[in-house]
Amino acid sequence: MIHGTAQPVYPAIRQWQEAGAFLENALSRYLELSISLKENVSPQDTPPKDLATQIDFALERIQGTIIQRISYTRATLAQMRNRALSPTYYLPREVLSEIFINVVFAPSDLSPFAPEPLKTRVTQMYRALYNLLGVCTVWRDVALNYGLLWSIIPLLGSPSRTPIDENSSSVPMHILERSKGGLHLVATRPCDLMCESILAERVPRFHTINISTSSQSTLENILKIFLNENGPERLSLSELSIYLDQDDSYYDALPHEADDLFPLDLMKQASFTRLVPNLSALRVRGAQLCWHMFNYSHRLTELHLQEILFGYDIAAVNFLGVLSSASELRILKLISVRSFYNGPLNDNEILKIQFPKLQTLLVDDLHFNTLDVFLSSIISRSHHLTLLLSGRCLYVRLPRNPRELEEVSWEILYELLRKVLVRDLLIAGDSVDPWPSPSPMVLGGLIKSVAPSLETLRMNSWNFDTAYCNVLTHSSLSQDSPALNIINLHITRAKIYNLESLVDMVTSHSKSIQHVRLGLAIQDDRGDQWVPVQRDHPLASALEDIIPSCQIIDYQFYPPQFEDAPWQLW
Known part of the structure; x- marks a missing residue:
């Protein structure tokens, strides 16, 4: 004893x-x-x-x-x-609970460099939670009784074995029973009748919904639970994220009413329309909604539209007219949004929209006609504009034949860009979408068109010979245009033919530049293979002597800003 x-x-x-x-x-x-x-x-x-x-x-x-x-x-x-x-x-239980929150909900080591798909992120979170349960009885007791850790309700369809019962068509009751307070639904599969009943009883507790599916019936199956005909008053829903993975053929023609959400149920359509004004964040990818029917309110602060098909350009204009009622909008993201060109718009059709509280505007991978609609219509200038240009920006999309395009001149593109204040310019190279006539002079003209406001230049998958490097020097870009003061320069997955020219180009911006990030490859001695430049290469030390913050990264690294990022949790 x-x-x-x-x-x-x-x-x-x-x-x-x-x-x-x-x-x-x-x-x-x-x-x-x-x-x-x-x-x-x-x-x-x-x-x-x-x-x-x-x-x-x-x-x-x-x-x-x-x-x-x-x-x-x-x-x-x-x-x-x-x-x-x-x-x-x-440790007090409150401190342990806060630590557990950071362990379970903190992004993985790969984020934000490799955004994680929705199901992967949720599964990792619950694995982390169940790992905490297995450490000791004290941790288990704290975790089981802290409802916030169980606030994400997953309806995931996957054969992989996880702590979540993914193969069941019903809601995981052990998670619901431990949850307290607000709930967040994450769904990739439909509900059965029992699941619908269980969720319907808890509708007022749900603050966010995130649905990712390739089936419109699944999308409607989940949403109808929250569309009470009595109105959205009993809802606490503030964020809605929906991703409908459309077939490529969907984008070849004008939208059809049959592809609308709830095409045969006018009451459900009306309920969804009444729901939108209550949202603070709306994120939609692929799904076809009746955009002209919505009334946006001051509550809306974030709108994310991706792979949305508006129809003709005038439909995109009308959408902006309706959106202008969102007086508190702070974040607007337009990614691969599409519309069809049907001739130039009349002066009385073009709207001039002000978003007084807008802070962030992302315009990413748009055809010229769609790009023109949004950049010409949004005339407020207080926001930070990030513009990603792919080869699509030199074409207008025509509705006559599938994927028929008509090329526009570089000067027309320059003229449009001179009207806006671009803070971050991202230029996707020819490995993504071939650029017509990507000559050094044309590239220089493109950057000059946004020179007055440009702070960050990102170029991915471009080949830099001496001519390209020379046209990107400070003196060349400042010739016959306002002075250029680049703060951040990111050149990734770039093949360099002349290292000395590259060093001269970077050095020319040394007065303004604060950070340089380079992922490069050079030819070997025989000139028949491309060899990635490592951090111990003499080029790295040469550039660091000029710009101490210069960073040499892996040539194979593909920046997430240029990728088709997976649908994420939030």
């Missing part, structure tokens, strides 16, 4: 020690009496069968009760000892 050198302070410890001493004495006495049975019990006093029966009974008690309780006592004392020696045992 435990023998202390000092008198126990607490009565509970004294009682525990006394009970331990009593147990030790009782076991010793029981052992002595068991041994004495051989000498003190004779067959004349107790028949052998009776003695054997009583011994069997005693053995059963020892095996089934006494040993079990001793084992349980030993485990309990071991846990108590570990708790007493563990620093985390003395």
